[in-house]
Amino acid sequence: MIKVTIDDIEIEVEPGTSILNAARKAGGEIVPPAMCYYSKLPGTGGKCRTCLVEVAAGSTADPRPMPKLVASCSTLVMDGMIVKNKTSQRVHDNRGGVVEFLLINHPLDCPVCDQAGECHLQDLGYEHGSSKTRYEEERRTFDPIDIGDKIKLHMNRCILCYRCVEVAKQLTEKRVHGVLHRGDHAEISTYIENAIDNDFSGNMIDVCPVGALTDKTFRFKSRVWFLKPMEAERSCTKCSGKAVVWMFGKEIYRVTGRKDQYGEIETIDDKTAWICNECRFEKKDANDWNILGPRTINRHSVISQGKYKTNMTRRIKKLD
Amino acid sequence: MKANNNLSNIDQEPVSFSPETMAKISELIASFPEGKHKSALIRILHLVQTEKGWVSTPSMNKVAEILNIEPIEVYEVATFYTMFHLEPVGKYVFEVCHTGPCMLVGSDNIIDYIKNKLDINVGETTADGYFTLKTAECLGGCGYGPLLQCKYKFHEHLTKERVDELISDYRAGKYDQN
Amino acid sequence: MKNRKLLLENVHIPGIETFDVYRKNGGYRSVEKALKTMTPDEVVEEVKKSGLRGRGGAGFPTGLKWSFLAKPEGVPRYLVCNADESEPGTFKDRYLMEKVPHLLVEGMITSSFALGANTSFIYIRGEFMYILHILEKAIAEAYANGFLGKNILGTGYDLDLKVAPGGGAYICGEETALLESLEGKRGNPRMKPPFPAVKGLWGCPTVVNNVESIAAVVPIVNEGGDAYAQTGLGKSSGTKLISASGNLVRPGVYEIEMGITVEEFIYGDDYCRGIANGKKLKACVPGGSSVPILPHYLVTKTAAGEDRLMTYESLADGGFASGSMLGSGGFIVFDEDQCIVRNTWNFARFYAHESCGQCSPCREGTGWMEKVLNRLEHGQGNMRDIALLEEINKKIEGNTICPLGDAAAWPVAAAIRHFRDEFEWHVNEREISQKRNYGLITQPSVEA
Numbered sequence: 001m002i003k004v005t006i007d008d009i010e011i012e013v014e015p016g017t018s019i020l021n022a023a024r025k026a027g028g029e030i031v032p033p034a035m036c037y038y039s040k041l042p043g044t045g046g047k048c049r050t051c052l053v054e055v056a057a058g059s060t061a062d063p064r065p066m067p068k069l070v071a072s073c074s075t076l077v078m079d080g081m082i083v084k085n086k087t088s089q090r091v092h093d094n095r096g097g098v099v100e101f102l103l104i105n106h107p108l109d110c111p112v113c114d115q116a117g118e119c120h121l122q123d124l125g126y127e128h129g130s131s132k133t134r135y136e137e138e139r140r141t142f143d144p145i146d147i148g149d150k151i152k153l154h155m156n157r158c159i160l161c162y163r164c165v166e167v168a169k170q171l172t173e174k175r176v177h178g179v180l181h182r183g184d185h186a187e188i189s190t191y192i193e194n195a196i197d198n199d200f201s202g203n204m205i206d207v208c209p210v211g212a213l214t215d216k217t218f219r220f221k222s223r224v225w226f227l228k229p230m231e232a233e234r235s236c237t238k239c240s241g242k243a244v245v246w247m248f249g250k251e252i253y254r255v256t257g258r259k260d261q262y263g264e265i266e267t268i269d270d271k272t273a274w275i276c277n278e279c280r281f282e283k284k285d286a287n288d289w290n291i292l293g294p295r296t297i298n299r300h301s302v303i304s305q306g307k308y309k310t311n312m313t314r315r316i317k318k319l320d
Numbered sequence: 321m322k323a324n325n326n327l328s329n330i331d332q333e334p335v336s337f338s339p340e341t342m343a344k345i346s347e348l349i350a351s352f353p354e355g356k357h358k359s360a361l362i363r364i365l366h367l368v369q370t371e372k373g374w375v376s377t378p379s380m381n382k383v384a385e386i387l388n389i390e391p392i393e394v395y396e397v398a399t400f401y402t403m404f405h406l407e408p409v410g411k412y413v414f415e416v417c418h419t420g421p422c423m424l425v426g427s428d429n430i431i432d433y434i435k436n437k438l439d440i441n442v443g444e445t446t447a448d449g450y451f452t453l454k455t456a457e458c459l460g461g462c463g464y465g466p467l468l469q470c471k472y473k474f475h476e477h478l479t480k481e482r483v484d485e486l487i488s489d490y491r492a493g494k495y496d497q498n
Numbered sequence: 499m500k501n502r503k504l505l506l507e508n509v510h511i512p513g514i515e516t517f518d519v520y521r522k523n524g525g526y527r528s529v530e531k532a533l534k535t536m537t538p539d540e541v542v543e544e545v546k547k548s549g550l551r552g553r554g555g556a557g558f559p560t561g562l563k564w565s566f567l568a569k570p571e572g573v574p575r576y577l578v579c580n581a582d583e584s585e586p587g588t589f590k591d592r593y594l595m596e597k598v599p600h601l602l603v604e605g606m607i608t609s610s611f612a613l614g615a616n617t618s619f620i621y622i623r624g625e626f627m628y629i630l631h632i633l634e635k636a637i638a639e640a641y642a643n644g645f646l647g648k649n650i651l652g653t654g655y656d657l658d659l660k661v662a663p664g665g666g667a668y669i670c671g672e673e674t675a676l677l678e679s680l681e682g683k684r685g686n687p688r689m690k691p692p693f694p695a696v697k698g699l700w701g702c703p704t705v706v707n708n709v710e711s712i713a714a715v716v717p718i719v720n721e722g723g724d725a726y727a728q729t730g731l732g733k734s735s736g737t738k739l740i741s742a743s744g745n746l747v748r749p750g751v752y753e754i755e756m757g758i759t760v761e762e763f764i765y766g767d768d769y770c771r772g773i774a775n776g777k778k779l780k781a782c783v784p785g786g787s788s789v790p791i792l793p794h795y796l797v798t799k800t801a802a803g804e805d806r807l808m809t810y811e812s813l814a815d816g817g818f819a820s821g822s823m824l825g826s827g828g829f830i831v832f833d834e835d836q837c838i839v840r841n842t843w844n845f846a847r848f849y850a851h852e853s854c855g856q857c858s859p860c861r862e863g864t865g866w867m868e869k870v871l872n873r874l875e876h877g878q879g880n881m882r883d884i885a886l887l888e889e890i891n892k893k894i895e896g897n898t899i900c901p902l903g904d905a906a907a908w909p910v911a912a913a914i915r916h917f918r919d920e921f922e923w924h925v926n927e928r929e930i931s932q933k934r935n936y937g938l939i940t941q942p943s944v945e946a
Contacts, residue, residue: 046689047857049897068896074689097893101862134886137869160855178392179684179855180399182667184865186855191395192377351660353617356700361682362665366624400684400854401665403624419586420787420844421743421830457668457851458586458787459625462743462828463750472627 002079006030006053007087019072019083020051024262031262032085033095033124035102035209036161037073040264040272044166045073048159049098050124054091057082069094092128099128104135105184106210107156115211117224120263121159140184147177148196150216150281151205155187158212164188164204171200171274188212199238202280206257206265217281218246218254227253229295234288238276242268244295245286252284258295335378341371345386357387361397365404370471374405402456410445410452412490415469418455421462430466430478431455437487450491471495501768502729504717504737505710506753509597515632517639520600526645528608528719533653536719541612545715547723549735554580554671554708555786555826556901557810560715566695567613568703576704577615579606579712580676581622581629584668586787586848587828590739591709593751595622595629598713599636603659605712607645608719610657613705617658620709621670621680624663633661668852672900673706675854686856687900708826710739731757734809738827745833747771760784760806760813761798764831777833780938781917784813785825787845788905790912791838792822795941818912837935838920842913843871849906860903863894867910874921877928884921888914 001012006023007030013022021039023031032053037045051073055066060080069091072083085091103125110116142155160179165188168175177190190196196204205213227246232255234241244259245252257265257275265272283289337345344367348360361383368379375398384391398404405413414434418427431442434453438446445452461467464476468486473495475486489495513519520526532541546561567575579602583591595602602620610618622630637659640646648656662680664670670679674688677699698704714736718726727735734756740763742749748771754763764779765772773779782797783789800806801820806813813824832841850868855861867890873879887910895907914921920936 046899049857049859052897071689071899094893094897098858098897101858101866101893104862104866134889135866137866159858160861175390176392178396180395181855182400182684183850183853183855184861186861191392191399353700356681358682359662359680362624362679363663365665366627366663396684397665397682401624401667402851403666418844419848420783420841421587423841423844424744424830424832424836457848458584460583460589460592460623462587462589462830463741464589465743469625472625474628 002077004077004079004081004083006083007085013077015076015079017077019053019055019070019075019077019081022077023072023083023085030085032072033120033127034073034262035120035124035159036163038163038166038207038264039262040267041163041166041170041207043169044161044163046071048102048161050095050102052091052094052098054084054088055081056084096128096130099124100130100134102159103129103133104137105140105156106159107139107141109157112220113154113157113211114214114219114224115157115208118263119211120209142187146216147190147194148201150202150277151196152214152216152219153188154212154214155189156212157210158188159210160186160188161209163207163209164213167204167207168196168201171203172198174198199276199278200274202277203257203265203274205280206259206274209263215254215280217284221253222248229297231258231292231295232289233292234279234283234290236276236279239279240268240271240273240275241279242273243275243279243289245289245291247286250286252286252289255280255283333378335372335376335382337368337379337382338371341367349387358389358393361387361389361394362401365394365398365401369404373411374407374409376406376408408445411450412470412495413452413454415454415456415459417457417459417461417465417467417469419458419462421458422465422467425465427466430468430480430483433480433483437483451487501755501758502737503753504726504729505594505601505713505739506598506751515597515599515636517600517636517643520598521643524720525600526604526607528716529604529611529645530651532608532611532719533651533655538612538614541608541715541719544718544723545612548714548718548726549723549733550711550714550718550726551734551810552708553710553714553738553826555585555788557824560707560711563695563707564613564705566693567705568696569614570703574617574702575613575615576699576702577606577610577613577618578673578676578680578699578704578706579618579620579709580671580673580706581620581626581709582664582668582671582676583626583709583826584623584671584852585826585828586845587743587783587830588741588786588826589743590741590751590827592626592629593741594709594713594739595626596632599629599632600640601713601716602633602709603636603640603645605715606659607640607650607657609705609707609712609715610659611655612715615705616656617660619680619699620659620661621676622661622663623670624665627663630661630663637661667854668848669854669900669902672902675900676706677704684854686854687902689899730755731807731809732811734811734824738808738824740808740827740829742770742829742831744831745774745777745836746831747774754808756807756809758808759798760808763808763829764798770831773831773833775833777835778938779831780834780836781832781838783822783828783830783832783909785823786828787830787848788901788908789823789825790818790821790908791841791916792820792912793916793939793941796820796916818908819915822912834938835935837875838913838917839871839875839924839931842910843868843875845909846871846906849902853902853906857899857903859894860898860900860906863890863903864906866890867894867906871910874924877924877932879925881922881925884914884918884925 011026032051035048052069053072057063059078144154180189232245246254349357352359380394384394466478467476550560551557667685669675670685675685679685694704730736779794800815810824815821846868850864853864891907894903924931
């Protein structure tokens with residue numbers, strides 16, 4: 001085991017652990033945000049630059065600070081490394097810069113976006129963004145398109161995290177979408193009109209950190225914060241069948257995978273519990289599922305304040 | 321800026337490449353180690369463009385089939401590199417460099433001159449289908465500007481007179497060989 | 499000052515592009531010497547001794563880079579030559595490859611031997627397709643004469659050399675993007691570490707070197723590393739190809755011995771012969787579009803009043819405050835009629851066009867700077883924009899996956915640093931600035 005100090009907290013981890021995962025091991029405030037890294041999808045990370053941290057000392061052997069901020073998701077810890085995240089003004093300023101970059105071409109159409117309330121960019125903007133934009137230019141726009149009959153692509157909202165491309169590469173047999181063109185007109189696309197159609201494509205929706213990929217069977221049905229997330233399961237031949245069903249009264253409005261506090265699909269029985277398209281899109285009857293009880297949602301989004309059980313308890317505690 | 325690069329399903333007729341192109345493609349694939357044949361992709365796209373004038377979706381699908389990769393892998397690459405024309409172009413594409421060093425020696429004037437002379441804007445093709453005008457970022461001839469490239473040939477130290485000459489020479493087919 | 503030529507010495511000999519003429523003029527001696535009389539490590543040692551620094555722009559010591567190459571048993575290693583020359587202002591490698599293709603082929607053989615590579619590649623930008631054919635012809639000649647292929651010169655050393663083209667992407671000059679492209683993918687730079695020396699082409703240990711660096715290995719092996727280190731000046735050893743462009747009487751590619759003065763290079767009869775059309779020098783970008791621009795009063799003299807020399811150290815004298823970088827040797831000269839705002843916008847457009855779009859600061863930041871500069875140049879800007887540009891700059895610099903972010907940020911920062919008056923004039927005199935250029939700036943008076 002090696003020791004790393006992040007924001008004055010000492011953490012012991014296996015060699016080969018990234019700074020971000022070391023921080024996640026300790027949990028709490030010191031965990032840098034991640035918009036593109038997804039621990040369940042090897043090959044992701046390094047792109048969004050929101051997880052930048054300052055390395056104040058490289059290691060015990062070589063305690064020199066690193067001159068540039070580094071992406072914590074793809075930088076491995078060394079024994080004796082000292083990392084500053086929340087305690088670094090430089091990190092705060094530069095992360096703010098990254099958030100501004102991510103927002104300049106973002107449509108800020110949160111009022112009509114299905115991701116609102118569970119959007120990582122919204123959270124990040126709330127924590128690091130400025131209330132005013134300095135961007136006076138015309139925003140980059142694309143028309144929303146259907147990629148398959150169940151998934152809507154709003155390219156305007158995309159931050160090019162490449163997660164959905166990795167889902168297609170790693171979970172499906174035949175990848176039909178990818179990143180096309182380059183620079184600030186790069187886009188997620190199928191190039192020709194092409195339906196993404198295979199059993200696990202719906203997971204693209206779950207890994208999307210923003211509202212670029214949304215569930216057409218749920219579009220505009222309800223705001224997520226009006227729904228009750230319930231842990232549910234069913235026996236399925238294709239997937240784990242372990243999901244969260246989002247209910248209003250006795251009705252299931254949508255089905256998603258079970259996400260952890262970092263928005264990642266949970267590992268259940270040593271496997272990432274991806275769900276299949278049948279469970280996600282076609283099982284909307286409460287009788288399809290064995291409903292286990294309310295899902296504990298660990299959320300810090302402003303929109304979710306007070307709406308979920310854990311937050312309610314936290315609030316009550318604060319009042320005491 | 322409005323971008324929507326998803327093509328509709330027009331122009332999906334399968335294509336075939338000439339025996340010469342196919343022979344070169346086979347040779348290229350064989351030149352890379354077993355299992356690394358995707359390395360041939362960019363040069364194959366150059367060969368396809370040389371034969372067809374541009375790189376259409378069916379051409380890309382055919383390349384994917386030859387390399388035994390998914391079509392999206394070809395689309396991703398072809399759209400990344402700016403030399404590939406993904407829409408039909410004229411018989412001759414004038415790509416005029418307009419980056420710094422060329423601009424310092426008058427590339428803007430040359431571009432304007434070609435626009436007027438051919439009566440087209442940047443990105444357009446003449447009505448007779450002969451010429452397409454494009455601008456290019458640094459082509460690597462900074463000391464010899466203004467310059468343009470057409471079918472991999474460099475034409476440097478451009479003046480209005482030289483542009484006139486080039487247009488008539490190309491029209492006359494002077495550069496069609498080799 | 500003496501001016502030795504080590505690379506372009508024979509460039510004017512008719513037929514030097516053919517194997518026979520090249521060989522008659524001393525070509526391929528380095529291959530014979532290395533393969534027959536030296537061990538690979540001895541070749542590496544000579545390159546280390548020579549003090550050769552990477553000629554692609556970063557100036558990292560080549561011998562040191564070679565010594566980092568991992569050598570696990572049973573895993574192939576690769577040498578890849580970076581001939582993706584795309585930095586605005588730089589066209590030296592093109593000249594070398596076109597005129598003396600065998601010099602690069604020879605350098606590739608000697609260097610591959612030093613690194614223990616049995617397959618090597620020259621990755622050349624797609625726009626240079628005609629040079630690809632020149633190189634392939636030279637390579638075929640080398641095969642025919644026993645300098646490539648199996649059992650080269652009977653020494654038991656095997657080497658295959660291939661050329662692969664790009665498709666139009668500046669970013670592929672970044673070594674990991676180049677490797678991605680060589681693997682037939684989009685030119686997205688890779689996250690580092692791992693560095694190519696450990697995991698490069700197809701996951702194998704790889705060295706990527708610029709054309710000129712590889713060519714310089716030939717005189718280094720022929721004359722010995724020590725002799726090469728005697729050429730040039732101090733840590734800027736050897737000769738450097740400088741590609742001169744812009745408003746010069748005689749732009750072109752020059753091989754200089756490092757240490758001549760900038761003054762001599764711009765005005766000397768052997769070099770550029772001064773500013774074209776009898777105009778005055780306004781500014782200079784000495785090392786390719788990415789490096790900071792210098793105003794006329796800092797071009798031939800440093801801030802301390804010393805002669806500015808054509809060396810890595812002297813061009814960087816004063817740091818970014820009053821210096822620049824030798825970079826790739828793309829020497830761009832601006833006369834008094836040129837508009838700095840327009841040029842800064844032009845460069846910003848270049849970087850926005852060439853950003854791969856993978857990481858957010860570069861993808862969004864380069865596009866944003868281009869748009870703001872476009873407005874400023876066209877009389878639509880305001881003072882806020884100048885401050886905004888400085889801000890965007892700081893948020894890109896150092897925060898991107900690869901150096902393209904820095905390359906995009908530095909020219910804008912330097913232009914505002916030295917030519918702020920001209921930017922402000924574009925804001926204050928919107929109409930006039932659309933009709934004429936600002937002209938020469940005056941040197942700020944030095945405070946006592």
